[in-house]
Amino acid sequence: MKLNDIALGLLVFLAGLAVFASSWGYSTLPNQSYGANTMPLAVGMLGMVTGLALGVQGVVQRRTIGPVPWAQVQRWLRSPRHVLSLVLLMGLGVAYILVAPVIGFLLAAFLVMLPLMRLGGTTWLNAIIVSALTAVILQLIFGRLLMVPLPRGPLSFGWL
């Protein structure tokens, strides 16, 4: 979704304001006017000024070119298939975090890649072969070669 300049400017201004306001919660160095609060103060101001500048740009654009919708809905957002693809992609990422400690890296990686390959239209056979091979190669590179303690599961035996 693409916001217009006024909406985006407002959002950035509010974020800047929040950062600016939060700076009061942080202290300074003893006997100094500077400390943990300095950066939030400056960054908050940067956000507010940027948001304001973008908002003004949006207002000027509105006057010269005409009204621009607050938010432009891109084509993919109107296609349930594409929205579902993105939801599935993120869902699989989160699912990996949850299930990998239980079923192990090999199986979890395979189960994350397989539906995504199928979603793109890869044949079952190719999807299974490529997903399995990738999972094994990643396990060998990270798990064996670099000694990263990837989650182990029922398939973790021998050199895997």
Add this chain to the structure above:
Amino acid sequence: MQVLMDAFGHVFQWHVLLVIVLAAAFGMLVGAIPGLTATMATSLLVPLTFFMDPVPAVATIVTATAMAIFAGDIPGALLRIPGTPSSAAYVDDSYILSRQGRANDALGASLFFSVLGGTIGTIVLVVSAPQLAEIALNFTSFEYFWLVMLGLFCATFVSPGTPTRGLIALFLGLGFAMVGQTNPTGEPRYTFGSIELMAGIQFIPAMIGLFAMSEVMRFYAHPFQNQKPAGVKGPILRQQFGVLRRYPVQALRGSAVGTAIGILPGAGADIAAWISYAVSKRFSRKPKEFGKGSIEGLVEAGSANNASVSASWVPALVFGIPGDSITAIAIGVLYIKGINPGPTIFLTQPDIIYAVFIVFFLALLLMLPLGWITIRAAGLLLAIPPRVLMPIILMCCVTGAYAINNSAAGILIMLCFGVLGFIMAENDIPVAPVILGLVLGPMLEENFVNSMIKANGNFGAFFERPISAALGVFTIAVLLMPIIRLIMRKQRIKSES
């Protein structure tokens, strides 16, 4: 001399050489595949470098980047899809040449002049970095403050999109840099009670999310299918000496402009290519041929983007301020390895620096044969369907983000930054300033607070030392540039009407 021998000793070990060859092949592969950028190649490699010694770690990044920037020209010439943004400036020329059956001429020129530009950029790096480091040894927090500001604003104002959108990215980057306990008083800031966030936002998962995960998301939102290109026929390199004899000025000017832009903190290969292409057109005797199959533009811009890759390491190594998003990543890696880039590194670890220089030359030497093979195998490479590639990249992102701290928090950060990168791209907000803000934010804070304490709160002290004053004036000029340009444009419109 002993330092140089040590440097050769660091590089000429079988495992370092193997790492260089593998990184080169990986860089070629990623650069040649449309949709995968040089920055993505670097970010996917960083988790691996985490487990290496400093020299092979930096060698991996240097080699992969140089290769990816060249290889980006291959899908540009054969499919009119630039493999990396730095190939976009002359994509029309190389594509038209390919359609005329001269793909070998176009890609040969890209390869030959990439090596030439890269060599000139590297020579400038080798010669100027130690000299600059000697000057930089006298720098105090005042000079560093302005250098960081200059890097941040250059990156913001020269990135694609409007300056205000660049500033939004900078705001986000600096905002994320504030998270954690690394601040003057050491109190937890924006951690929301999370222990994971105490040390700040993990840089590598954030970067993998911004550059690689967002690309995977973009594919599922806007899927595309690679077309099958024809293979490249005819000699590739033989005729390039003739091209060099015809366009020596262009090759040198492209390399010089690329080097100068690379040295500027915050500007990288993409900008170097665009500016060089425009300069070439401006001084050409045949400007009308540009965009219609001009070898001249290709020579100049092709030299420029690779020259800037080497030159962008000058500010990175000398001041610790990245020249572009790739060196920002490299600096992050150096810090993780316990090497603090800056002028003192030339005194404390000169062997490491010279080893990096040797790696640059080795990478360029490798580029010729590997580039030749990649051009010949382009038909096969470009046929790899993205629908198979993207799930593999997702898994590489997940494993890489986990491997940094062996914690699922890294994966979560990577996913969040992936969504952020995706939303930013949808709203035409550049991503590079976020990563520069994240890397330079702590440095900015430290140098500003230290300077203000030293100066007793007098901001005028930032203009009291000559170099600091010059850097300050230059930074303010860069900051005011968009406003000056806007006023000039308005006056032009007024006078025309």
